[in-house]
Amino acid sequence: MKTIKGSLLASGLVASNAVHATTPKYCATGADNVCFRFGIPQSSADSGSGNIYFQIKAPSTYSWVALGTGDQMKGSSMFVMYQDGSGNLTLSPRLGTGHSMPKEDTSSSAAKLGLLAGSGVVNGVMTANIVCPNCESWNGGSLSLTDTASEWIAAWKSGPSLATASKSASITQHDDHDQFQLDLTQATVSSDTNPFLEADTADPGSGSGGGSIGGGGDSDGPGVVVGPGNPFGPVGGGKRRDGALVAHSVIMTATFAALYPLGSMLMPLIGSWIAHAIWQSVAFVLMWVGFGLGVRVAQDRNMLFNNTHTRLGTAVVFLLLIQPVLGFMHHKYFLKYRERGVISYAHIWWGRILLILAVVNGGLGLKLTNAGNSAVVAYCIIAAVCFGIYAIVKSWAVVRRGRQQGPHFRKSDNFTHKQRYPVGRQPYRPRNRV
Template sequence: MPGSASTASSDPRCEADSRIHNPVADTITPSPTLLTTAARDFVLLATAVAGLLFGIPTDAQQLERRANDANHASSTFVYSDASGLNLTFALNAATSTGDLCFHMSAPAAYSWVGVGTGKQMRDSLMFIAYTDSSGHGITLSPRIATGNSEPTYTASKNVTVETSSGMADDQSTYVVDACCHNCTTWSRGSLDLMSKTAPFIFALGGGYATVSTSPAASIERHEVFGSFTMDMQQATSDGAGGVPQPNAPNGTYVTSGASLATGLKQDNNYGPPLHALVMCLAFVLVFPFGALLLRVLESVKWHAGVQIIGFIIAFVGVASGIYIATMYNKSKSYSSAHQVLGLLLTVALLVQLSFGIVHHRLYKKHQKPTIMGRIHKYLGPSIILLGIVNGGLGFSFANRSNRNVPYIIVVVLVALTFAAIVFFKKRRGNRRVKAPQNGGGEFAYGGPQTYGGAAPQPYDAVYGREGGAIPLSHMSSQASMPPPPPYGARAGTPLYTHENGSGISREVTPRPMV
């Protein structure tokens, strides 16, 4: 009934019950303005929290980045060496193209300059610059390192060098303005553009300057190296990007968005000089000296001892050479004349040592020459000569051709000294061979003996001052001597008897043949 319905609807309790039992009908709808404001505040709050937690740029940062795109957003690292000269690296990364554009400058006193991504050399993408063949321009080489050795040029990365690059007017500074296209990723890694502490490494080359237009030219070992980090969010732009411009009012570059240099180390390249010193010592001094001892002292023991020392020194040099070969691209393939000849000489040294030992044992046992002894006799001097030649090839291979002049001078002086010693030794020996004709028995078979009754007399007493008749009676006893024993006769066995001047016979025993 209508009255009942009206009464029920006007009862406050009924209204309360209807709210309880019909919640949907009782829902309060907020105004559209209030909903929009709350949603926006929530989104802003969520964005700010996400930016703090995950490094996501906020709207303010995005606006600042877009404002800086006109001047190419960048982070800049500056390192001052001990001389107060600066290495500068300013980087811009473009998200739309993946290009890395940078300004890099460094003192030309170093043979090259390089900056790479990552915490270590392995898998790092590096940008290495050195002087071109003209001496006024710059060669920029993108390289990837596989370890702590010379990085290898990669042709898969295309770099564009701007005309502003080159040597400074006073030839004191490398200046490189360039872009590496699509270089935020490479075969062995990538660059995190959202990182505020992206790791980088740098190095300055030592030794002789690298002068070449080839991007694959060999470079010397670094003299100084270290690491730093960069804020890639600051360095990244949404637009095309470009080479960063000076960020200081006076038109220079100052550190911005980058850490100071850490892990600085002064490096030394001791390997090649040690290899050269050891090998020259072995082939120019020790081996020739061992051969000289055999001819001057006629001592097999001294000869063998010195030559074994030479073998040890030479193999230390070979080991150092093999290690050095792993450090440089041009030596990893073992295709150079110096390396090929060096390996052949190493094998020849092993053969020479083996033949010498075996020949000596067989000779002591059978008292007969051996074919190995003949090979040993001629192989030794050949090894020494080729080893000396290989030393000159080594200096050229190491880009030290100017060292060949003093090297040749030392070789000639050593050769002349040893030749003079051998010459005077032979001359002295020839004089001793002639001595028995004047009455001496020093070179008679079996050692010093006196044949005949009278002792040898002085030259004046025998020949006379006026050059009279020459009596030969003191040599008459030699005519009655039988011939010497055959070669290889057993030592200690009497072969014949000899009657001396007093009429007493005694056994004559030959000396052992060694």
């Protein structure tokens, strides 16, 4: 990669003053024919400002497609394309903040995007030929029109058409993202006119009339270098944000699908309330760590409390605050009467119900983040194995407890014959007097 990058950038330096007949084209890795073209008029390159042209092209099976400046979402000037519902396209200039899904940039420095001839939705293909007279600067950033290694990011979301002409339409989390570098000196064109009509004619696979748009990464034009890394992340944080999402998923899966069920089995297995309390306390702390990471990720993605996963997850976590209290009350009752009472069954079934809800909610989380099949399969296997073991151990405990119960008393797990009577209810035995 370094060798390719170095040679391309070097060639860009040599040809920095050249005018090119074709516009560089890049098709995003991991997407189905999501492609971009760029054109910088010689007059704009010479003055450092003025019109620049770019093209966004994708199948109409995408709900939206975005192109952005920079190597990460925070501070990026973004151009989002989606259908308006009448066969045309809507272009929305947006500013990446790094703390939420990008919203329309309504500031005085917002990109003034114009649609040119050849734009529209034809034969299942969305094509936006765009001119921007002020994209060299925006609130918080700038773009050199002669940069030999300009950074760009892209993202896309499959799904139904947004069918709106509103530039402020709400968009949901992307399916995937990409990063690349562009030598803008390789995108120089002679005239300040739409350069994409001629380019589309020369490249039938990318014309606005439909058909195949391109061949993925192999169709990258001159001056394009695919950049490593994860610029978009889950909205504005790159690898750091993806790390928070993975950590949230791993911690919550381990806590609810493994640690809590296993901790519940300690009582029937070893009869130690101390081991049970310590184990569940560790799981309780980890749950709050995972919850905090989840809130952070949801805020970054603008998904907090606007979907079932975040609402149900928050409810489960806060309802579990009652569980330690119920456990303590159950323990005190059991020490006094050596048998289960109403509070005992409240503690047991409150925990079971919330665990089931939590595991279901984990599946909703995987769906919300468009997790791959491998992640879904792994989650299902972990949950099934742990809850299978849980069911076996609990069933065994019920059978054992039934065998230990006499006709006139109830006896708890792992208590001896001397403990069969509740405290204060032992039969009267007269003491020998001296």
